[in-house]
Amino acid sequence: MVMMLDRGMGQVSRIPPLPPFLTPEELVADALPLLDPPSRVSxxxxxxxxxxxxxxxxxxxxxxxxxxxxxxxxxxxxxxxxxxxxxxxxxxxxxxxxxxxxxxxxxxxxxxxxxxxxxxxxxxxxxxxxxxxxxxxxxxxxxxxxxxxxxxxxxxxxxxxxxxxxxxxxxxxxxxxxxxxxxxxxxxxxxxxxxxxxxxxxxxxxxxxxxxxxxxxxxxxxxxxxxPAFPVDEMMMRPASALEPHLLPATTGGIVNLYNEGTRGRWYWQCMDCDGLYEPSFARLDYDRDLDPGEAGDMAVMVCPHCGSVLSHRHKPEMNRRAMSHHGGWLHEGREVDEETGQRRLVRIDDPLVRNTPFASYAFNGAAAAFSSWSGLVERYETARRAFEISGDDLDFAGVHYTEIGVPYQRPKDDDEDALTLEMLQQHALSLPKRIAPSWARFITVQVDVQGNRFEVMVMAWGEDGQRVAIDRYAIHQPPDHAPNAKGDDGKYRAVDPGRYAQDADVLAELADLVFPVDGTDRGLKPLAVVIDFNGPKGWSDNAEKFWRKQNREGQGGKFFLSIGRGGFNQRDRVWHEAPERSSGGGKGRGIKLLNMAVDRLKDSVIAALGRTDTPVGAQHIPQWMGAEHLAEHLAEIRGEKGWELKKGVLRNESLDHSVQGLAMAEHKGLNRVNWEAPPEWCVAGLTNLNAVPLARPNDAESARDVPTPEIPRKINFLRRR
The missing domain is CATH 3.40.50.300 (P-loop containing nucleotide triphosphate hydrolases)
Structure with a gap:
């Protein structure tokens, strides 16, 4: 231990010893290896x-x-x-x-x-x-x-x-x-x-x-x-051919396009039965697609395309090691074409006839990866594929292609999606009176799209497994009587002006108290929630916040939600409910939350649901009473590279926006987590439903407005919850 005195600190101990002095000879000896030429070592x-x-x-x-x-x-x-x-x-x-x-x-x-x-x-x-x-x-x-x-x-x-x-x-x-x-x-x-x-x-x-x-x-x-993390660019894509056997589909950016500029190497195995060379890819894994994902993964095997011999996953390390000793391995596109077959010859990287490019490029398929199993790969693929088929949201399915398989993703072409027309929707329309919920309805949502001179409203009834149908669709044009300048000197009402007059939003308060009869029963349903667009004409966001705060003071804050759309296919979630960072006035948004919606992902799901005519699971039905104008609004947009966009010449898409709002609200409430054998009280069948109302005259939409909500059933439900 070294001790020393310091005028300011007094006696100081535990000072580490100084390093020993080095002689010039030692310094030179230490530096001499730096003069060696680079080692010829791989x-x-x-x-x-x-x-x-x-x-x-x-x-x-x-x-x-x-x-x-x-x-x-x-x-x-x-x-x-x-x-x-x-x-x-x-x-x-x-x-x-x-x-x-x-x-x-x-x-x-x-x-x-x-x-x-x-x-x-x-x-x-x-x-x-x-x-x-x-x-x-x-x-x-x-x-x-x-x-x-x-x-x-x-x-x-x-x-x-x-x-x-x-x-x-x-x-x-x-x-x-x-x-x-x-x-x-x-x-x-x-x-x-x-x-x-x-x-x-x-x-x-x-x-x-x-x-x-x-x-x-x-x-x-x-x-x-x-x-890879960029989707296939369908405008630039050209299919692989005999002259470009290793070409990957062009993407909208990223490393795949760099790979296509290089030698285009692929990893090959040599079949131990027929000596044929083939690329071990996910597409060559054979399994039963009808089994549960886990069981399908357990039975996955690799099939030789030449002789049909089968390899189990335990053979993968051996096949990779054999490939390293030139029983396969990396093969790149050459400059010569076989005259007999018309195919581009594949060569080793050191072959003088390898593709003439300054870049050596390699594309490796996840089926041959050392640190992943075929069972896990198939399980994740099938789970994502089936979720995509149900919801129409392909974010997780694309992720499996990128991170698990290692290939660029191209959204599958759906024949039903291409055939989704106004005529098709009308053909499969549900026969149901307006303002009457179907017998399978479990809860009701109300969606409001805000325009400069009106509130566009859609009411949707929801059943098991996400089945739903619109049961009302209309516009509110007239402001409430207490709104400023509600009536002119001629006694006529002006049009609502949501951005200018905060009181105009009060006409939306009654939406939470509407009652919709359930077909064939002696009960009706009040809305589970009313979701209102936070975007709109200039000034509306401030007025929307005032409206929600007023409803919250009156004990109705849990019934009303303000929604805001977030574009792009790569949003962190489909739906999330959180406070905005700042209000439009520049201050912190305290005490209010917005229902954030990944609108492009949700529109994928809505379009898929509209085309689901062969099963009620996740289907969105169209009612027969809906007019052609509102019906066409469901098909107003086309899917683009960065998101959904209005079709050329089309101006109105409110029904599609309503459908997105409703799906976002249902998912936020927990639609995808419901156990339908023991559902929560907000979506249970019968009068024990939190929003159920007994009706004296079943299927009478007009009389439902006049029936008050009984107090006794509500108290019973409250005691049951406690």
Missing amino acids: VTDAAERSLRVPIAGRWGGYDRNVAPYTVEPQDISQSRRFKGVIFVGPSQSGKSQMLLSVAAHAITCAPGPVQLIHMTKTDADAWVEEKLDPAILNSPLLAERLGKAREDSTFSRKRFKGMRLGIGYPVPNQLSSRSQRMVLLTDYDHMPQRLGPKDAPEASPWGMALQRIRTFLSRGCVFAEST
Whole structure:
């Protein structure tokens, strides 16, 4: 222990000893290895010598046999022939490990500046803390070369003997004015695809990275890996052919398009029965699609397309190892065409006749991934597929294609969707009087779309498994008597003006008290909820908030909801109920919540429900009484790349918006979680329903307005809930 005196602090102890002095000879001996020329060692060989990786909770040596398909892509990064390497594949397949192996090679064998670009600064910091630092600490050869000064090991860089590893994120200043021998781009499709100001973007991350390696001539390389995250661009797509057998469908952006510019390598297995080569893909997995997802996954097998021989999942590691020894492996598109078959010849990456391009590219299918099972892959695929067929929302189904299989996603063409016309809806219309709920109705929702001179209203009845039908549709044009200037000098009412007069919204208060008879029964149903559009003419959002606060003071706040649409197919949820960040006046939105709706995802579900004429499950029926104008509003929009848009020449879509509001409200209340054998009180059948009202004259829509809600049944229900 060292002790010293300090005038300000007094006696100070526990001062660590100073490091020993180094002689000039020792300094020179330490620096001499930096003068060695780059070692002629492959990336994979270097990784097995120097890199340790986590294996089942412990650290062990890197083993090429675990994920043999990563060997060629990471080794080819040192080739003088290619300026870039592109790898498209599923998550949990070892993609990011390749970048760490390339970095380890640069540290131990070929010193030079390397930069690794993550999706965001937060992800970069997390990768350093959770992956890079532990790998260096547990790999003695890497730890030995790491500088000992404090500034040698930070979140943004690691200084090793003779080389610098920079860790950044995709912004122009990270990919500008720096020379790098290697630039590594991870999760490329989750980066901004254009860097710089929106009005004058500089280039893509890939393009800017290529500029950084120019100084190093043929020794420079850009390595990009990612799961695909962009959908198929149907306008640019061309099908794979005998001349382009490995072409992936063009996407709206991202790494798939980079892959198509390269050598287009695919991973092949060689059948042990017929020696035929084939790509192990999800499409070649055979299983019974009628079984439950878990059972279907357990029976999944791979079928050889040449002889029909079957492989179970336990054979996958062996097939991958055999492929590494040229019983299959990576095959790329060549420049020659077989004269007999008319097909493009497939060649190895080192073949002089490989496709003439500066980029080596690889597309890997999740069916061959080392860290996923066929049973889990099929189970997740089938679960997402069936949910998509029921709801029409394909977000999870697309996610399985991107992250589990590793291929770009194209929304399936639905013949029923193409045939969804006004005539078809009229053909399958439900015969039911207006303002009468069907016998299967369990709850009622009321939707209000706000226009500049009217409130458009739709009432929907809901049954088991999401079955629903509109039971009323009308517009409110007249303001309440107490509204300012409600009547003119001539005694006529003006049109409602929701943005100008807050009192005009009071006409909506009575919607919560309406009663709708249930067909063939002696009861009616009051609305479970009234959902009102928060968007509208200028000034309406403030007036809508005033209306809700007034209803809340009168004890009706739980009946009324204000909805707001959120566009795009990648919203975090379908429906969420939370306070707005700020009110339109600039202050905090205290005490009020908005029903946020992922409108494009919900419109997918509505259109799918309208076309579901062969089953009541999740079906949205059209009533016979609905006029052609309101009926056509359901089909007013067309699905585009970024969302649903009004068809050319069409102006009104209120019925579609109403349907979205109703579905959002039902899902928020818990429609998708209901156990219909023991449903909650808000959707139970009979008079025990929280919103049920006994009627003296069944099926009389007009008399239902005059029947007060009895107090005794409500008290009984209240006591039962307690």
